[in-house]
Amino acid sequence: MAESVITHDCDVLVIGAGGAGLRAAVAAAEAGCSVSVVTKSLLGKAHTVMAEGGIAAGLGNVDEKDGWTVHFADTMRGGQMINNWRMVEIYAREVIDRVFELERWGGLFDRTPDGRIMQRAFGAHTYRRLCHVGDRTGLELIRTCQDRAVHQPGVDIHMEYTLTRLLKDGDRVSGAMGYRRSDGRFVVFRAKAVVMASGGWGRMYKYTSNSWEGTGDGAAMAYEAGAELLDMEFVQFHPTGMIWPPGARGILVTEAVRGEGGLLFNSEGKRFMLEYDPKKQELSSRDVVARSIFKEVQAGRGSTHHGAYLDIRHRGADYIKKKLPSMYEQFHALASVDITKEPMEVYPTIHYTMGGIRVEPETAATTVPGLYAAGESAGGLHGANRLGGNSLGDILVFGRRAGMAAAEYAKVRGVAPALSDSEIEAEQAALVKPLDGAASGKAENPYLIHEALQDAMQDDAGIARTEESLTRALHNIQALQERVPNVHVGGGRTYNPGWHTCRDDVFMLIISESIVRSALERKESRGSQWRLDHLEKDPEQGRVNYVTYKGSDGTMKVKAVPVEPLPVELSKFLEDS
């Protein structure tokens, strides 16, 4: 007899408490639903808090010519035209209202001299477009949404719970189960609708700006429940991560440094971006800048620790401390570098995942009835490359839409769904296995499995890819999939990170396989996908998105789905600008 589980009932379950989850929760509660928000961390610690540069919205406060149509065109071009155009249209139109809404909820922004919201330049945005507050815009956004959500009647927040499986009642989602991290007790959330807002997945790479949370649980759970994963080959390398000291490697250096005038130099003192993109220079799109730094280092023109120099000294100490206070503090504390006096050393770091759960543009509905997805865990908005400033907007626009649609679904559905005891008991047994007795084969350390996966992905499915490297990555992933059932850890279920890592490994292997299989299919270079064996864009492949899903035999399948053609009334905006 399995141990008893704690059961919570709600209309809408929101998985994740970053900006998308919190905005979804507010929307669903405003529609009259009872909402449970579940977060792996404490409230307010999600990756949203690390977003620094700002939120892109065509307000035209600084450059009057800006507006949603230019924002639409920039985002489509940045995504190399394989974005879902309808998502981009909804996004570019609605993000303007979401910025004003944030302000009405108490959020602060830097101001123009006449008292409007200040906007700054950012990579591949035609105009100065990023609403910001210094370099801590994400903190402002999450704190504002957090305060709104905790004071919203109907919203219940459950901190430090890990969910491991979506439950189903027939074809439809009926909730999710997992455990409470503090004591390892099993928990079931029974829900009429579920919003996945669980963020992205950078942790399967060695050098990443992601926290421990970025293991792709949400996308992996959705995949297991029958949802489709779209554009998974597109993983964003942020051009500027810290490179030294070793423990700080991968930590983000905000694009706002370049937005505020920071310049990139190689070891010969040359501004190499003038060559790679004479027009946009340092503010070219992220994929281009990341590749340029990579090429300079490959050519032997790297900095002391094999990166590039990023220099902002010419803006003067006062300006730097006002506009980039957390960068000043970060380099001072972690690297003993005073960025007002010395250049920074930077190198690309895994930052964001463009791909994700495939959704309907209007409602954020996935292909599984009752399951919605928003924010980084969903795919389609950003195409092959995300522009900086488009994630903070994404989470608000589609978080809200997902919350509203999930509430509507829950109301129509009416009665609480049925739960399957056998499904719950099987999951309990699978979860406790790494703690029970001896493993059947050689006992594996879950942290070392994780490390081996990071090496495989960093080396062979990283910034530069070939058929050969990706095939090797796939082999290595499959070998790890065979080892992962033998993970074994000591200690009990009380706050045991080793035990938690066992399931993280399973999720990361699913997501890694999806990335590699999609990258193998896309035999071209586009956006963040840089194939050394297919250096050019292929117009044929520009008409498809790759989708991975779980086949009826339990193995992962890949299919190509056509990109919806852009309607004439929208394509003219691309010609205009």
Place this chain on the structure above:
Amino acid sequence: MATVSEPAAAVAGPEHMPDHATGEMVDFNVFRGTPETAQGDKAYKVPMVPGMVVLDAMHYIQKHVDTDLAVRWNCKAAKCGSCSAEVNGRPVLLCKTRVDEMPEGPITVRPMKAFPLIKDLVTDVSGNFAVNQKITPFSPTEADANDPQPWRIKEPDIERLYEFRKCIECFLCQDVCHVLRTHDLHDRFYGPRFFVRVAGLEMHPKDAADRRDEVREDGGIGYCNITKCCSEVCPEHIHITDNAIIPLKERVVDRHWDPISWVGRKLRGK
């Protein structure tokens, strides 16, 4: 606190030497235990790496020695405020505390003392989130809330708020505050973090609520005797006492000891 005496510090095998290791080994005494089990410091030896922070060392121990060592962390860049603990007795963020800046001798790492222990370096900080729920949220006037035009706000009117909004909710100020740490008045005193929160709301030019009664009665601001310990440990360098608590105390005093407004309140029956 008694140190659990170990025959030798726990150490991983040489095959687990990290890249860039200097060859030097650093001694750590790390608190281990739960409320239900034995508690005490356990000794570890960790290979030194240039620029290593205490959180790196905890991760090394997790990966190679004791996989169940509990420690919270997220951003690893001092932006999220998750990895709060006490290093050599001082409340700090583990991700920002450099090993090469520590004095000679073993480095002691223990959980925050002001909060109930869960396990090892992890404490139950949920009470802090409950405090936030009691504070009247941002409340613009109806006219402002329904204004169809975007708000115009001049930067000088909000400049002083930026400092309060920098708070990353690490709760180190709550940990060091003697009202909470020594006197355990969690149910009668909001604590420094939430006076910062209230100050940020009270001084917002578009906020119309009055939180002076709640901050005095529910928040117990009178318990603070301005020792400024909170400001000293703040990793965001917020001048908690000078810029948040003292101005709030002044507002509360104005309201309650200003004889004219006292008469006015009596007449209005408040």
